[in-house]
Amino acid sequence: MLKPIYVLNGPNLNRLGLREPDIYGRTTLAEIETLCRQAAGARPVEFRQTNSETQMIDWIHEATDQDRAGGIVINPAAYSFTSIAILDALKMFAGPIIELHISNIHRREAIYQHSLMSRAATAVIAGLGARGYVAAVQAMIEIIERDPTGAAALQGEALR
Numbered sequence: 138m139l140k141p142i143y144v145l146n147g148p149n150l151n152r153l154g155l156r157e158p159d160i161y162g163r164t165t166l167a168e169i170e171t172l173c174r175q176a177a178g179a180r181p182v183e184f185r186q187t188n189s190e191t192q193m194i195d196w197i198h199e200a201t202d203q204d205r206a207g208g209i210v211i212n213p214a215a216y217s218f219t220s221i222a223i224l225d226a227l228k229m230f231a232g233p234i235i236e237l238h239i240s241n242i243h244r245r246e247a248i249y250q251h252s253l254m255s256r257a258a259t260a261v262i263a264g265l266g267a268r269g270y271v272a273a274v275q276a277m278i279e280i281i282e283r284d285p286t287g288a289a290a291l292q293g294e295a296l297r
């Protein structure tokens with residue numbers, strides 16, 4: 138049975154496509170979900186968005202318990218810069234984690250430049266717009282399928 142990829146989205150990303158298209162583009166989160174499912178093919182995708190830190194942590198625990206998820210793609214949005222609690226939850230997940238940002242956070246104001254999450258991430262994608270989700274899902278499948286019995290073994294050597 139193919140394990141699902143969890144694609145988790147943090148606060149305000151439900152507004153994508155409606156505001157600030159110069160930074161975040163015009164693609165809505167519903168359209169991104171469709172792109173992720175297409176990119177995943179037969180592999181199931183748990184695509185979710187929350188404005189709650191607690192909910193995000195609970196979903197990471199769900200993905201972690203019984204090694205339920207094959208991998209996590211996460212756009213933690215503003216929690217990237219504030220949430221040690223989400224970082225701690227991600228550290229408990231044994232499989233690969235791709236941290237994703239639509240914009241290139243490194244070109245933005247200083248408060249957006251240092252993501253706490255990157256300490257737990259196998260890889261980071263930033264600045265590819267909505268297309269970054271497709272790249273993340275494709276890369277995640279490649280990582281998982283290289284080591285179907287234990288994706289944890291790939292931590293630190295993903296895609297080399």
Ligand code: CA2
Nearest residue numbers: 149150152153156214215238239240249
């Ligand atoms: O570029 C990204 O994906 C971000 O994670 C988005 C976060 C921002 O805090 C990060 O620095 C980078 C903010 C998401 C806010 O979502 C909006 C959606 C529509 C319009 C305005 C904001």
